[in-house]
Amino acid sequence: MPQAHARNMAGILSIVSVPIGHPRDLSLRAIDVLQSADTILCEDLKPAHRLLHSLKIEKPLLPLNEHTEVAATDEALALLGEGKDLALISDAGTPLVADPGQRLVYRAIEADIEVTPVPGVSSILAALVVSGFRSDTFYFAGMLPREKFERKTAAARLAEREETIVLLEAPYRLAQLLDDLVEAFGTARRACVAVELTMPKERVHRGTLLALRDRFLARPFKGEYVVVIEGRRTRPHSSIQGGKRKSHRHAD
Secondary structure, eight states, rough: OOOOOOHHHHHHEEEEEEEESOOSSSHHHHHHHHHOSSSESSHHHHHHHHHHHHHOOOOEEEEESTTHHHHHHHHHHHHHTTTTEEOOOSSSBBBSSSSSSSHHHHHHHHHTOEEEEEOOOOOHHHHHHHOSOOOOSSEESSOOOSSSHHHHHHHHHHHTSSEEEEEHHHGHHHHHHHHHHHHHSSSSSEEEEEEEEESTTTTTEEEHHHHHHHHHHHOOOOSOEEEEEEEOOOOOSEETTTTEEEOOOOOO
């Protein structure tokens, strides 16, 4: 009898997006996948327990974070090889984006194990679409380096990009980030700082980088931040052809 294909014998790894704040943002499909999973891989136990408790779901949890990634990846692959279905969640939002888990996905694909997305909320896209800046092309830069010189160097490189730029930052480092952005991008570059998206205290602050920095220093707004910065303009907003301003009025 011919041997079954490896993928047919292995379990499925589902990458499940969870809410970034508002609990009703969890999709019905995500709930179904979490209910049917044999084990759930999570970044930290406390947020995972809180989410599953709200859904009345009890499942074994396997922490997969920067401290456990190597061992947890090996354990997860062994479970998948036994035919167990696993769901990977992050503390909030879409897994793998600035979160651990890429090693597991890479090795699962290498082992011909099915990896499937269960899409949902992303703080990056949520901030981008309310920023007012172009969203047809953008550059996600994650978090800038913690070391001062490397952070300033990275910010200077980003200032030359023409796409909209999206950054993440920890709550206690926003003041330093805004200082570095003002220095690298200039005082007039427009930006948006989205705070606590989808939560009751959600706020979206828009203005120049200088105005945002001064506003934060005068009245600090605490929470989880996503910073969106307008790309470098290479020409005026008005349409220009042949060196002359294009008129949209009809000829008399």
